Amino acid sequence: MYTCDICGTEYKTDAAMRGCMKKDKDVLDEINKKAADKRKARKQFGSPNFRLEAEGRLGMERRWVNDTRDRIQKMMARGYEKVQSEGESVRKVIAGTKEDGSAMYAYLMEIEKVLYDEDQKAKQDEIDDKESAIYRGENDKLGGNGYVPKEGIKVHNAFRR
Numbered sequence: 001m002y003t004c005d006i007c008g009t010e011y012k013t014d015a016a017m018r019g020c021m022k023k024d025k026d027v028l029d030e031i032n033k034k035a036a037d038k039r040k041a042r043k044q045f046g047s048p049n050f051r052l053e054a055e056g057r058l059g060m061e062r063r064w065v066n067d068t069r070d071r072i073q074k075m076m077a078r079g080y081e082k083v084q085s086e087g088e089s090v091r092k093v094i095a096g097t098k099e100d101g102s103a104m105y106a107y108l109m110e111i112e113k114v115l116y117d118e119d120q121k122a123k124q125d126e127i128d129d130k131e132s133a134i135y136r137g138e139n140d141k142l143g144g145n146g147y148v149p150k151e152g153i154k155v156h157n158a159f160r161r
């Protein structure tokens with residue numbers, strides 16, 4: 001009997017046992033590679049440099065955006081650009097692992113602060129709008145058939161000033 005040193009399975013031939021060891025080693029290598037990627041990403045996210053970079057520059061608003069699904073494209077459609085200093089490549093860090101096991105990057109993106117502020121205001125207006133609909137007991141704006149009592153609903157919302 002030949003025993004695989006890695007998983008402990010017993011084989012009748014040396015060749016079969018060696019085959020198992022090779023397969024086991026590939027599996028472990030793959031797992032260790034993923035762990036190494038993650039370790040790198042965790043270090044980068046935790047480092048003071050990483051936080052500093054996202055603080056941005058005058059008149060611009062910066063943020064790290066994960067390259068997952070179509071998020072980068074959506075951000076670009078909203079006016080964000082990948083940060084790229086003169087003579088440098090785009091700023092990106094490994095932020096995790098995609099479903100297929102490949103590395104997922106996060107890109108440093110920026111947008112003019114004036115546009116950023118407009119977006120924030122539009123978001124707040126939408127929240128205010130929805131809230132007043134709730135206060136009035138209107139359903140149509142909420143897109144649902146939720147039950148609203150005659151007296152309306154009291155909403156406790158930290159956004160409301």
Ligand SMILES: [Zn+2]
Nearest residue numbers: 004007020024
């Ligand atoms: Zn084995």
